[in-house]
Amino acid sequence: MGEVTHRGRWHRRLDAVCADPALLRLVLHPVVDVAAGRVAGYEVLSRFPSAVPTEEWFRAARALGRDADLDLVVLTCALARLPHLPPGTFLTVNASPTSLSDDRVMAALLAHDLTGVVLELTEHADCDPRDLIGPLTRLRARGALVALDDVGTGHSGLLRMAVVRPDILKIDLQLVRDLHHDLVKRSLVQFLGECAGRLDAWIIAEGVETVDELDVLRGMGVPLVQGFLLARPGDDFDPLTAPARHLLDASRAPVPAAGPHPRHAGRLARRTKTARDVAGAVRAVSEEPAPVVVVDAEDVPRVIVLPPHRPGDGPRVEPVETTLAPETPVAEVAARAVARGGAVRFDPLVCTDGTGRYVGVVGFEDLVLDLAATSAHVPAAPAHAPAHSTAPVAHPAGPRPRTLWRRGA
Numbered sequence: 001m002g003e004v005t006h007r008g009r010w011h012r013r014l015d016a017v018c019a020d021p022a023l024l025r026l027v028l029h030p031v032v033d034v035a036a037g038r039v040a041g042y043e044v045l046s047r048f049p050s051a052v053p054t055e056e057w058f059r060a061a062r063a064l065g066r067d068a069d070l071d072l073v074v075l076t077c078a079l080a081r082l083p084h085l086p087p088g089t090f091l092t093v094n095a096s097p098t099s100l101s102d103d104r105v106m107a108a109l110l111a112h113d114l115t116g117v118v119l120e121l122t123e124h125a126d127c128d129p130r131d132l133i134g135p136l137t138r139l140r141a142r143g144a145l146v147a148l149d150d151v152g153t154g155h156s157g158l159l160r161m162a163v164v165r166p167d168i169l170k171i172d173l174q175l176v177r178d179l180h181h182d183l184v185k186r187s188l189v190q191f192l193g194e195c196a197g198r199l200d201a202w203i204i205a206e207g208v209e210t211v212d213e214l215d216v217l218r219g220m221g222v223p224l225v226q227g228f229l230l231a232r233p234g235d236d237f238d239p240l241t242a243p244a245r246h247l248l249d250a251s252r253a254p255v256p257a258a259g260p261h262p263r264h265a266g267r268l269a270r271r272t273k274t275a276r277d278v279a280g281a282v283r284a285v286s287e288e289p290a291p292v293v294v295v296d297a298e299d300v301p302r303v304i305v306l307p308p309h310r311p312g313d314g315p316r317v318e319p320v321e322t323t324l325a326p327e328t329p330v331a332e333v334a335a336r337a338v339a340r341g342g343a344v345r346f347d348p349l350v351c352t353d354g355t356g357r358y359v360g361v362v363g364f365e366d367l368v369l370d371l372a373a374t375s376a377h378v379p380a381a382p383a384h385a386p387a388h389s390t391a392p393v394a395h396p397a398g399p400r401p402r403t404l405w406r407r408g409a
Contacts, residue, residue, distance in 0.1 A: 010060040013050070014069060021073050023049045026081070030231035031092070031204060032240060034218050037248045039240050041090035041118065043226065044078040045233055058096075058122075068102035071095050075105065079112050086237050092118040092147065097127045100135040115143035118168060122149050129163035136164065147204075151192060161195065169196050173207025173227075180212040180270050181290035183365045190220060190369060211247070216270070265333045266326025268370060269351040269360030274299075278317055281305040285315040291348055291361055293320070299357040301350050309343055318344065323352040326359055334367050 017023050025047040033040040048057050061070040071094075078093045085091050099105045109119070119139060121132070136146055147168035148161065161169070171192055179185040189205070196203045205217050208227030217225060230244045273292045275281040281292040282305055289307035296302055301323065306316045324333060328351075338345060348361035 007064065010064060011066075013048075013057075014061060014064070014066055017048065018069055018073055021077050024073060024077055025049075026074075026077055027233035027235060028081075028237060029226060029233040030238065030240065031090075031224050031226045032230045032244070032248075033223065034214070034225055034248060035223060037240065037245050039086075039089060039231070039238075040224055041092060042085075042237060043092040043120070044074075044081070044094070046074050062096070067096045068099040068105055071099040072102070072105050072108055076108050079108070079117070082112060082117070084237060085116060086239075089237070090116050090118050090145070092120050094120045094122050094149070097121050097129075097132055100132060106135060106138070109139060109144075110142055113143055114139060117143065118145045118147050120147040120149050120168075120170070121164070121166075129160040132164055150206075158195075161199070165199055166201055168202045168204060169199075170204045170206055170226075171222075176205050176207045176213055176217070176227075177209075178213070180210075180216045181272070181288070183363050186216065186220070187365060187369070189217070189222070193221065212270075214247075219267070263330040263370065264326060265324045265328040265330065265349075265351050265362050266359065268330065268333075268362045268366045269324075269326065270363070270366075271358075271360040274358065275305075278303055278305065282315045282317070293350065293358055293361065295358050301352060301358045304348070304350060304361070306347060318347065320350050323350045323356075324362065326351055326353060330367065330370050333362060334371060337364055337367060 027045050027047060028042040029045055030039040031041040031043060032038070046054050046057070048054060058067065058070060061067045075093055075095060078091070082091060095105065119136075140146065145167035146164060147170055148164060148166045149170050150172040151161070151169045169192060171189060175185050175188055179189065193203055195201075202224060203222050204224040204226055205213075205222050206226050208214050208217065208225045209229050211229070213227075214225065214229060230247065231238075231240065272290060273284055274295050275284060275292055276294065276296075278294055281294050281303070284292045285305050285307055291307075292305045293301045294303040294305065301320045304318050304320055306318060308314060308316060322336075324336075333349060337349060340347075346364045348363045350361055351359040353359050
């Protein structure tokens with residue numbers, strides 16, 4: 001009986017919104033072009049007339065077989081915003097892959113010139129990606145670009161990528177969260193970037209909430225980010241705020257172009273957590289498997305505590321006997337790393353400034369990736385484009401350079 005009542009309650013809620021779209025509130029979440037320091041596009045997000053979270057509405061609609069009904073209302077309201085879209089930006093609208101088989105949904109989409117519209121296929125429903133080819137071909141003929149949501153998790157796998165051939169890959173926020181502490185996450189983002197390059201697609205990193213995450217993504221060449229650090233959802237097509245622009249200008253992400261110019265340790269150094277005593281560092285590493293550096297009262301590194309080599313072992317405590325200067329060439333850093341014996345060969349190296357104060361650690365995997373990028377000699381675009389430039393720099397509103405992923409690499 002309770003299940004029947006629950007389903008009936010959701011049917012009534014969905015009926016109310018479908019009958020009166022004015023009950024639906026739409027907000028716009030900016031996507032930021034980190035190189036140009038401006039908003040590149042806006043994602044339309046739904047807010048419903050209850051305290052129930054948005055994802056619960058879509059989950060209930062799928063369970064009741066009414067996801068197309070709900071998508072139709074949201075898409076109709078979202079596309080009504082198109083005439084007000086600022087020049088040189090794009091508008092992202094979300095739809096379940098299964099909704100594209102509904103004639104009403106397709107009619108609502110095809111009724112518009114979709115130039116400047118990004119159709120984001122949501123991650124929540126599984127379907128045979130081959131069923132999407134026909135509908136997506138028609139939508140692309142009207143000017144739409146196609147994005148895959150939450151790439152790296154769930155249904156947005158390699159097969160869907162290969163069949164759909166998306167114009168945009170959105171990296172799931174779970175891969176972005178704390179990636180400055182996680183070499184595996186950075187490697188996966190790098191891999192997805194290489195996939196995007198092969199597809200001639202754009203990369204958007206979702207859920208960017210800290211400066212460290214932004215710095216790492218910019219250093220890897222990710223051109224577009226979305227998250228509360230730079231912009232929150234709002235009711236209007238708001239430009240990037242002055243504090244957000246200042247944050248981008250102050251970020252340490254600008255990187256020299258690939259090629260014959262020397263590359264230095266300071267560019268790869270990532271500041272980890274620090275502690276004033278070994279016991280505190282061991283506790284921190286036990287809670288989160290990432291390096292912690294023990295510094296003295298002058299911020300001089302004395303000990304580095306590292307995750308164990310094998311499960312079941314405790315954190316490793318290693319004295320900081322030698323350090324790197326930020327200006328040390330990457331090739332020399334690599335040579336010093338491999339000259340170390342045994343298992344410590346693959347441990348991070350500690351970088352300090354001219355006064356001996358702690359700067360960060362250089363991970364072995366980062367060294368390998370950096371040397372690989374250097375050997376490829378991939379041309380890179382300038383790290384920053386003029387703010388007054390009217391040409392599209394790094395967003396789907398304009399043509400996509402093949403070297404996009406490598407910007408600044």
